[in-house]
Amino acid sequence: xxxxxxxxxxxxxxxxxxxxxxxxxxxxxxxxxxxxxxxxxxxxxxxxxxxxxxxxxxxxxxxxxxxxxxxxxxxxxxxxxxxxxxxxxxxxxxxxxxxxxxxxxxxxxxxxxxxxxxxxxxxxxxxxxxxxxxxxxxxxxxxxxxxxxxxxxxxxxxxxxxxxxxxxxxxxxxxxxxxxxxxxxxxxxxxxxxxxxxxxxxxxxxxxxxxxxxxxxxxxxxxxxxxxxxxxxxxxxxxxxxxxxxxxxxxxxxxxxxxxxxxxxxxxxxxxxxxxxxxxxxxxxxxxxxxxxxxxxxxxxxxxxxxxxxxxxxxxxxxxxxxxxxxxxxxxxxxxxxxxxxxxxxxxxxxxxxxxxxxxxxxxxxxxxxxxxxxxxxxxxxxxxxxxxxxxxxxxxxxxxxxxxxxx
Numbered sequence: 001x002x003x004x005x006x007x008x009x010x011x012x013x014x015x016x017x018x019x020x021x022x023x024x025x026x027x028x029x030x031x032x033x034x035x036x037x038x039x040x041x042x043x044x045x046x047x048x049x050x051x052x053x054x055x056x057x058x059x060x061x062x063x064x065x066x067x068x069x070x071x072x073x074x075x076x077x078x079x080x081x082x083x084x085x086x087x088x089x090x091x092x093x094x095x096x097x098x099x100x101x102x103x104x105x106x107x108x109x110x111x112x113x114x115x116x117x118x119x120x121x122x123x124x125x126x127x128x129x130x131x132x133x134x135x136x137x138x139x140x141x142x143x144x145x146x147x148x149x150x151x152x153x154x155x156x157x158x159x160x161x162x163x164x165x166x167x168x169x170x171x172x173x174x175x176x177x178x179x180x181x182x183x184x185x186x187x188x189x190x191x192x193x194x195x196x197x198x199x200x201x202x203x204x205x206x207x208x209x210x211x212x213x214x215x216x217x218x219x220x221x222x223x224x225x226x227x228x229x230x231x232x233x234x235x236x237x238x239x240x241x242x243x244x245x246x247x248x249x250x251x252x253x254x255x256x257x258x259x260x261x262x263x264x265x266x267x268x269x270x271x272x273x274x275x276x277x278x279x280x281x282x283x284x285x286x287x288x289x290x291x292x293x294x295x296x297x298x299x300x301x302x303x304x305x306x307x308x309x310x311x312x313x314x315x316x317x318x319x320x321x322x323x324x325x326x327x328x329x330x331x332x333x334x335x336x337x338x339x340x341x342x343x344x345x346x347x348x349x350x351x352x353x354x355x356x357x358x359x360x361x362x363x364x365x366x367x368x369x370x371x372x373x374x375x376x377x378x379x380x381x382x383x384x385x386x387x388x389x390x391x392x393x394x395x396x397x398x399x400x401x402x403x404x405x406x407x408x
Contacts, residue, residue, distance in 0.1 A: 003296065003304055009387045011037040011292075023357030026392045031175050031203060031336045031383035032361055033225045036289075040228060043288035044281045054277055056254055070280050073287035074270075080290040081222070082211035083237055089270040090283055093234035094202040095125040097221035098169075100236055100273060101198050102129035104246040105219075106167060112138035115165045117195070119144040119153055120373055121174050121181070124366040126200050130169065146373050151177050151327045158186070165195045172204035176367050176379070177326035178309055178334035180204070187216050196242065202226055202234075203334055206385065207302040212237040224282070229289030233282035236273075243269060250275040301386045305335030308384040308393050312337050315397040321408055325374060335384035338365075344408050346378045349400075352407060356399040358382075 009015050012035045019025045027035060047069060053062035055070045071085075078088045091097040106116070116130050116139055134141050142161040147154045153170075162168070168190040173180045183199060190197045198219035201210055206227040212220055219242060223234040238246070248255060248266060252275035257265040266272050293301075313328040321342035328337075341349055350362040361381040364371050371377060382396060 003300055003386060005304075005387065005389050009389075011039070012387055013038055013041070015387060019359075020355050020357050026358045026395060028382040028384065028388065028392070028396060029359045029361050030206070030385035030388070031226070031334070031365075031381065033231065034206060034228050034385050035387070036230065036285075037228055037292050039292050040230065040285050040288045044230065044285040047281045047284050052281075055280055066280055069284050070278065073283040076287040077235060077290055080209075080294065081220075081235075081237055082209075082213045082215075086269050087212065087237055087240060087243070089236040089238065089243075089273045090278055091221075091234050091236050092232055092279070093223040093225070094123075094200060094221040097219075097234055097236035098125050098198065098200065099129050100246075100249045101219050101221075101238075102133050104249040104273060105196075105242060106130075106133055106139075107137070108247040109245055110137060110139055110166055113140070115140040115142055117142045117144060117158070117161045117165045117168045117190075119158075119170055119181075120146045120369050121153060121177070121179075122169065122171050122367070122369070123175060123200060123202070124368070126169050126171060126198075127369065146370060148373055151179050151325070153181060155182070155185075159189060162189060162193045162195065165190070165193060168195050168197045169200070170197070171200040172208075173201075173334045174326075174367075174370070175203050175334075175336060176338050176365050176370055176381070178328070178336040178338075178383075179326060180330070180332045180334065183215070183217075191216070203336075207298060207305055207334065209298040210237075218242045224286040224289060227289055228292055230282045230285040233279045233286050235286075243272075246273070248275070249273055252276045254278075296386065303331070304386060305384045305388070306331060306333055308388055308390065309333070309335045309337050311390065312382060312384075312393050312397065313339075315393075316400075319397075319401055319404060321404065325376075325379060335388075336381055337383070338379040338381045340376070340379050341404060341408060344404065346380050348407075349380055349403065352403045353396075353399065356403075358396055358399060360396075 051065040053066040055067040074085045078085045144158045187197050196218040199217045202223045205222045220237040225231040255275040310328045313324045316322050316324050325338045346362040
């Protein structure tokens, strides 16, 4: 079923604002963060106005309401992601979720001589924690390169990197190239050699209905703010086996069973990894975002953003001096389009576009190794979501053509 884009746009208050001297906002930085529907904003406001209290700590009315809403959010999200509440750990986002796996699982279970496989396509959050751990523990890091001729991972090198590996770390969908990796094959091949798999699904969850149980990965990391939810919250989905093998990442209140001056014991399951006062309102907003997305066919959402990306990439390639990065022929993939102009500096171009009301991204996108593989230090990037329209994509192309003609 086709999306009613105009009705969707009415759900997002910020899309009605003016920018840059009264111009209409055209928001094309969705791979960085998405905008929030009023239902998410209202859910968080309602909590603060009516039920604000700490969770798990008191029996008064507000505390009971806060705890009920917080744990209901866990249930909602677990159902949305195809798992149970015992397999969903709240985090501050994908970055903390990956670090939780690095320090909670890998640090406790890997040592000198063990190997971790990562790819050249990863976000820095899925590279740096493993480098730090490798330096501390003497672990080998095996890097799977990207084939720049096809904009895909070199799967022959991937297969050759697996024997003897204990952990495989791979991004589901690239935030630079919008390429969707063969996740099912990667999980199957990794498990065949006894390696656990962590999937960075930050760029996939906004337009895929992640089914953790069906996917079969050991860990999946997700950020709320890229799928209509608030910033500062996300989750780690982990198998029961993996959770049992993890040690606490942070220690403090709420994750303990007993504390004496001689030692402490810890809770089991997700509470073991949720020390301190959690992001209560943000978790409620995260669940509200899942509720909002539940009204849509996520296949239609993916088709919509991919078609906008394909159109934009095709039109960009017609402009003098513009190079597009990524293969937009496949129907699978995300809604990001990275490009560069031969003479206009990426940051200058972004400022010219902002003056026209177009919000886009410039820089290395926290993916410096990937850009280095292409001989780049930065690109411009536009990225689409369910509320963007073909008219916005065309307006972007038209204004870019004007900027190039005038300043290029």
